[in-house]
Amino acid sequence: MKVLLRRNISKLGKIGDVVDVEPGYARNYLIPRHLAAPPTKANLQAVEAEKQKYAEELARQKTELQAKAAVLAGKEISIYARANQEGNLYGSVGPAQICATLAAEGIFLEPENIALDSPIQRLDKYDVVVEFAEDAKATIHVWVLPVHDSESDERPAEDAEAAADQTRGDQETVENGEESS
Numbered sequence: 001m002k003v004l005l006r007r008n009i010s011k012l013g014k015i016g017d018v019v020d021v022e023p024g025y026a027r028n029y030l031i032p033r034h035l036a037a038p039p040t041k042a043n044l045q046a047v048e049a050e051k052q053k054y055a056e057e058l059a060r061q062k063t064e065l066q067a068k069a070a071v072l073a074g075k076e077i078s079i080y081a082r083a084n085q086e087g088n089l090y091g092s093v094g095p096a097q098i099c100a101t102l103a104a105e106g107i108f109l110e111p112e113n114i115a116l117d118s119p120i121q122r123l124d125k126y127d128v129v130v131e132f133a134e135d136a137k138a139t140i141h142v143w144v145l146p147v148h149d150s151e152s153d154e155r156p157a158e159d160a161e162a163a164a165d166q167t168r169g170d171q172e173t174v175e176n177g178e179e180s181s
Helices: 024-031 041-072 095-104 155-174
Strands: 002-005 018-020 076-081 087-091 120-122 124-133 136-146
Touching: 002 024, 002 041, 018 087, 041 124, 041 136, 076 087, 076 095, 087 136, 120 124, 120 136
Parallel strands: 076 136
Antiparallel strands: 002 018, 087 120, 124 136
16 A cells, blocks of 8 residues: 655655555554555645655754754763772663763753763773764763772771770770770
8 A cells, every 4th residue: 555654754764755555554553643644646735845844843953953962062971880999890881870960960861862882881981972863963071980988998907906996095094094084
């Protein structure tokens, strides 16, 4: 069955294309959702007008996305993660963490916009591409830094020993009758 597409449909065609689809797909999905119409002269003219509006809307969106990419270009963010002494993360940093960090700074993105080949698994500086559209991209710099819980993690035995010595010294002072006021 031939139908005239009223919207862009991936793997099928673009707005204004006349495509051949299965009758059930056209009757049950495309036509009821106003994604396609029968290819009559009146529908062809209506779709041309829709195509014009769509092109104008697309140009407006493209301008907005390019402006957003320009604001984001070169931005540096820091993400803190737990890591071992060699710099390997215990987990990984992915698009969701990058989006959350940017959201804390007032920049809201979808994780789908972050182009990472694989999750970040080491402490370092990474250049991450943010893709809004084919021609609206920005590169941000992501610093993955270690979390510093406290210095006691580095020397737990020494701190425990110093605390025990202090406690023993306090006990000896009290036993000798020397009370501190």
